[in-house]
Amino acid sequence: MPRPRTLVSVAVSGLLLAGCATQADGKSRAQPGASAAPTATNEATAGATPPASSAAVSPASVMANELGEVPVLMYHQIKENPKGDYDQTPAEFRAELERLYSEDYRPVTAAGLVVGNIDIPAGKHPVVLTFDDGTTSEAKIGADGSPTPDTALGILEAVGKEHPDFRPTASFYVNDHPFVDDKVLPWLVAHGYEVAVHTMTHANLKQLSDTGVQKELAGNYAKIQAAVPGYKITTMALPYGVFPRNRDLAHQGTDGTTAYDLAGVMLVGANPSPSPYAASFKPLAIPRIRSGPGEVPLDSAYWLDQLKAHPDSRYTSDGNPAKVSFPAASAGKLSSTFTDKAQQY
Numbered sequence: 001m002p003r004p005r006t007l008v009s010v011a012v013s014g015l016l017l018a019g020c021a022t023q024a025d026g027k028s029r030a031q032p033g034a035s036a037a038p039t040a041t042n043e044a045t046a047g048a049t050p051p052a053s054s055a056a057v058s059p060a061s062v063m064a065n066e067l068g069e070v071p072v073l074m075y076h077q078i079k080e081n082p083k084g085d086y087d088q089t090p091a092e093f094r095a096e097l098e099r100l101y102s103e104d105y106r107p108v109t110a111a112g113l114v115v116g117n118i119d120i121p122a123g124k125h126p127v128v129l130t131f132d133d134g135t136t137s138e139a140k141i142g143a144d145g146s147p148t149p150d151t152a153l154g155i156l157e158a159v160g161k162e163h164p165d166f167r168p169t170a171s172f173y174v175n176d177h178p179f180v181d182d183k184v185l186p187w188l189v190a191h192g193y194e195v196a197v198h199t200m201t202h203a204n205l206k207q208l209s210d211t212g213v214q215k216e217l218a219g220n221y222a223k224i225q226a227a228v229p230g231y232k233i234t235t236m237a238l239p240y241g242v243f244p245r246n247r248d249l250a251h252q253g254t255d256g257t258t259a260y261d262l263a264g265v266m267l268v269g270a271n272p273s274p275s276p277y278a279a280s281f282k283p284l285a286i287p288r289i290r291s292g293p294g295e296v297p298l299d300s301a302y303w304l305d306q307l308k309a310h311p312d313s314r315y316t317s318d319g320n321p322a323k324v325s326f327p328a329a330s331a332g333k334l335s336s337t338f339t340d341k342a343q344q345y
């Protein structure tokens, strides 16, 4: 029985501003038992994927287009009987993962996107899965040290086990006290996921002074660093998609104790991201698509349909991270930063 949803009367402008309306419920308890015995990994590991096929293929044979668009999907709570349009049932989430797999998408992290580290097999398309707010429905670690199956993380891991060529990874944007469980962040980093900044208190940054903005960012950054020592934090997601009045403070600043310098800033809404190798890519303003079944404008079902109907616009990998391959017709999109890696056909 589908729950009622707000239908297409939701304006796009509302989508742009309405993200992350809910907070962690704060009711769940930390699971007792074994720790994940994590090993902190560095940025390169967090953004990496298993080596693509070692056999070189010609870019034309897979219609490689590494200047095409990349969907960056935004999720919130994943639970039965969700309360709002930003939340989904486990069945809806699993169905979207199965769709992504069957349409040849392969997950990469937001950090991987920002630094241009997209190592997936030839002919596959990158997708970035992002989860906001660090809620217990997104991730919990059970007594056996593994993600609990009913969480988004558990479902993503299960889909990865069912499809060994679908490496599960995602980016988790957390506030202070994420997941109400100290084991989750170390587990995520140890298993190649990204954890990143979403401010200490889920603040509307536009309403704060410069000092207040930096306190929110630096404090959250320091908490993540303390939870995962040695881990390099690369990106942040703006609560509500709202920039501070001084936009630069969204990615760079200090509270006097902790300095932060982030390479990527994630928005809320409402279209695919340009390729990181395209001149139009703006790492400090990366659009995200709200996950949904097509009942509100510009959600993931809409955009996945669009990208399927217009495959020329979609990023397709050449399977070779050392090269940026694209058809000649797309050459004008190339960022001059990547001229030396360009492989036009």
Ligand SMILES: [Zn+2]
Pocket (backbone or CB within 6 Å): 019, 020, 021, 132, 133, 198, 202, 239, 240
């Ligand atoms: Zn949020």
